[in-house]
Amino acid sequence: MVQISRYQLILILIWTVLGTGIVTMPGTIAQFTLRDAWISSFGLLLGAVMCAAIALAHVRLFPGRTLTQAAIDVLGPVFGRLYGIWYLAYGFVTMATVGREMSAFIGISVLPNTPDFLLAAIAFAVSMYLSYLGLEVVARVNEFIVPLSVLVSPILLLLAIRLFDPSPFQPFLGDPVSAAWRAAVVPAFAYGLEFSIALQWVPALRTPRTLPWDILIAGAICAFMLAALVTLTIGVLGDPARYLNYPVLELVRAIRQGKFVERLDTLYVMGVAITLVIKLAAFQLAVGEAVKDVSGSPERTWIPVPVALLGWSLSNYLFRNVFDLTNFILRDVPSYFLVTVVLLPGALYAIRALQEAKARRRLPST
């Protein structure tokens, strides 16, 4: 199996979380607080810490195994596969959410006359081919877009800084702590817990033992990038940021330098589209591994087509509009992800630790 390096893993994790993060999170944070929005962005670190703890237990107890393989090892073929099906449901729902976020965003921002299902079909087809080529190829695509984003993002940010006004943040930390916490729930429990998909890639990691650290590094980078973006967005847009679905898009649209530098939102939308396709591919790879484990198949080349087809169908069916989507992310996703990728795997590792302790106690007596 072709394996990926730590650097490649960190890059995949960053784009997996920030892919939809930069589109959705500033808006959801601003709904709860403006003054403390910058500090709420660091909720992402809390999610990364939880995922790192789970990853630490995983790589110690199940080196070289995926999460779904670990479930089958611990719970046996029947109950282990039931957990696998639960994980598949999580993967498909997440893919559907990402796909719908993408089709809604592209539809609203640049292609208002194109049906959303067609936009989603193109995104799912591209990501399907990426996932068919494998994790290493997805990692290389990530490496390819990093220089582009390193070049373009600072220019966009620097051009926007001229419009920055600190008054929305005054008085400093002026909102109650509860408002900052509520704003941090989505970054922490919805997006921060997406780092856990790396558990499905453990056999493809060159150094699985460093996975917890890699998650923490990716989490810290994402949190700082999000905090900078949220601060800039609220500083430029002010109070209206509360009522916008895509405040970062409006921030980029506000940039204007003379007569020649304007409408940079096309650059931003292209960047977001690339990162969203990579995020979809990353989730398809994780779901593909789960399908492989649940079906007991040694091959994975047959998996991308049905996985992409089902993800696309669900993205069109589950969320009829942006309201459905935002409501789902705000009201259901935090505890759904907490149960699926923290509490249930935590219970698995506790059972395995008990099994190992029992086996150790039996050994001296035999």
Next chain:
Amino acid sequence: MTSVWAVIWAILGALVDVRRWVPKSWREWLGWFAMTAVAIGVAVAADLHLWPRVGALHLFDLAFSGPTAWLYGGHAGP
């Protein structure tokens, strides 16, 4: 000229080589049919606007909105 066509056919063959995309064992076929059948069913339901009164999102809401409200500290939303 022949070599150009050979390259084009090689690329197309690598992309649409059906033998690599189809399942082989009965378990793989079962998984393939299960996912494809659900995908087609869901696509047809979306096309015919068949959304049941208690849909998937309602079930998610029933199961997870309570615990999420607890995470928010007792507030369900902004």
